[in-house]
Amino acid sequence: MNFDEKMDAIDLIINVLREHEKSLDELVSRLEELLSKAPAGRGAEAERPTIRALVREWKEFRERCSGAGIASFEVEDKKFRVSALKGGVLHIYEEMIPDMEIRFREREDRIVIDEVELRGREMIPAALRGRLNCGLEISVKGEEIKMPDGVSLYRMVYDLEAEKARNWLANQLKMDPKNIIHGRIQA
Structure with missing residues (x-):
């Protein structure tokens, strides 16, 4: 290999390195831009x-x-x-979350409540308001179950959406x- 061929080879290597440097600069810029926009x-x-x-x-x-x-x-x-x-x-x-059962019977044109069952005394406000103590509203679904002795049971189930x-x-x-x-x- 003569001197001119060696110089051409070195020029080629330098040009390739410059192109790679430009590509790397572009990639670094894009990465910095993405990182600055990241939440x-x-x-x-x-x-x-x-x-x-x-x-x-x-x-x-x-x-x-x-x-x-x-x-x-x-x-x-x-x-x-x-x-x-x-x-x-x-x-x-x-x-x-409260759950409540009410046992009642009908007498003439009235309803007589025999028993209200809750898990604990602290559940009363949440059960009546339909809202937990933290303030979150809860949904209420109820079902009535007729018992053989003329007493009915109304079960209230509380849940959240x-x-x-x-x-x-x-x-x-x-x-x-x-x-x-x-x-x-x-x-």
């Missing part, structure tokens, strides 16, 4: 709780978890449970509803 809340995916805190009052839970990266809710064993991950702490709030609960939580916790899971956060 800020995405960091919560990597957050791992170091402790779990069971919060008894809704107001305190709401204050501690406002703006959390991710939250979840579920109903299990007649218990409404909300979890939110913020600052390395998995905060948990639980509240019983998932989308209503998600939107209510998003408002309460100042979060995007997309970051609220109908299910459970496992830690």
